[in-house]
Amino acid sequence: MRLVLIACLVLSSSILALAQESREQVMEKRTREMHRVLGLNDRAAWKKFIKENYTQALIDKPMRAKVQTSDNGSDKSSETSSADNLEAKVGMFERLHNDFGGSKITSLKVIGDDIEMIVLGDMGLKGTFRLKFDVAKPYLISGLGISADN
Numbered sequence: 001m002r003l004v005l006i007a008c009l010v011l012s013s014s015i016l017a018l019a020q021e022s023r024e025q026v027m028e029k030r031t032r033e034m035h036r037v038l039g040l041n042d043r044a045a046w047k048k049f050i051k052e053n054y055t056q057a058l059i060d061k062p063m064r065a066k067v068q069t070s071d072n073g074s075d076k077s078s079e080t081s082s083a084d085n086l087e088a089k090v091g092m093f094e095r096l097h098n099d100f101g102g103s104k105i106t107s108l109k110v111i112g113d114d115i116e117m118i119v120l121g122d123m124g125l126k127g128t129f130r131l132k133f134d135v136a137k138p139y140l141i142s143g144l145g146i147s148a149d150n
């Protein structure tokens with residue numbers, strides 16, 4: 001009887017461990033879902049993804065975009081007001097959709113608390129997405145950097 005009880009405890013703890021996703025699995029799943037959602041032409045889906053997958057601190061953080069033009073190497077920077085942070089992030093998804101909506105993931109690798117995703121658009125535009133994640137469950141996206149190359 002005692003042996004059966006021990007076997008049941010070991011089996012149930014093994015099943016529980018297998019049922020829980022690792023941090024890296026969650027990070028990869030969120031990253032792939034972000035890529036999928038970027039392919040949709042749906043503002044409501046973009047907003048839903050942001051609300052469900054970004055930390056509140058990231059949602060509240062003003063958007064800063066740095067655009068470098070290849071003509072003269074000059075930089076333009078812009079920042080949103082705090083009241084429009086969520087809408088600004090939805091606008092960022094719209095721009096990303098326009099650039100990478102039909103892209104394919106060519107590389108996805110975990111680097112510490114980050115994931116680097118490289119995508120290739122159908123017009124030859126290459127994008128490198130660097131997503132940073134919280135270290136605690138539910139492992140939400142806490143930072144995002146994007147660079148694009150022709």
